[in-house]
Amino acid sequence: STVLKNSIRAFMDDxxxxxxxxxxxxxNSQDAFESLSNLDLEKYILRLYxxxxxxxxxxxIRQIQKLCEEYLQGRYELEIVDIYQQPERLEAxxxxxxxxxxxxxxxxxxxxxxxxxxxxxxxxxxxx
Numbered sequence: 001s002t003v004l005k006n007s008i009r010a011f012m013d014d015x016x017x018x019x020x021x022x023x024x025x026x027x028n029s030q031d032a033f034e035s036l037s038n039l040d041l042e043k044y045i046l047r048l049y050x051x052x053x054x055x056x057x058x059x060x061i062r063q064i065q066k067l068c069e070e071y072l073q074g075r076y077e078l079e080i081v082d083i084y085q086q087p088e089r090l091e092a093x094x095x096x097x098x099x100x101x102x103x104x105x106x107x108x109x110x111x112x113x114x115x116x117x118x119x120x121x122x123x124x125x126x127x128x
Contacts, residue, residue: 044068044076044126045105051098052084060099060116067119071128 048064050057061080068076081089083098093102096113103110103126112125122128 042075042106044072044103046076046126047079047081047093047102047104049081049083049090049093049095049098049100049102052082056115057099060101063116063119063122064101067122067126067128071123 046064046068048060050060064078068078083090083095089095093100093111099114099116101110101112101116101122103112106127110125112122116122
């Protein structure tokens with residue numbers, strides 16, 4: 001009877017310890033998840049290729065900056081690349097026309113070509 005009580009007690013201790021370990025694991029997992037969710041995982045990384053001071057390019061810059069501020073305030077990086085200042089960048093991103101907007105992150109990668117006046121198309125394409 002004493003052996004049985006000790007066995008039951010040992011089993012219960014093991015069970016409680018396993019339960020505590022599981023709860024601690026869940027607590028740690030929740031902490032880890034909250035830490036990850038606080039990272040800028042949804043930060044948009046955008047690159048807009050333009051042709052110097054052309055009207056189309058200036059309009060595209062204004063439009064993309066406006067949309068970013070409206071939909072992504074504080075959650076985006078927008079690099080503006082002037083093809084006349086940095087022509088070597090054209091080949092790397094396979095740019096054949098300007099203005100061209102590239103969304104690198106979040107995935108999927110997207111490339112939009114045009115004057116950037118179709119707001120609905122941009123919003124849908126970028127999943128804003």
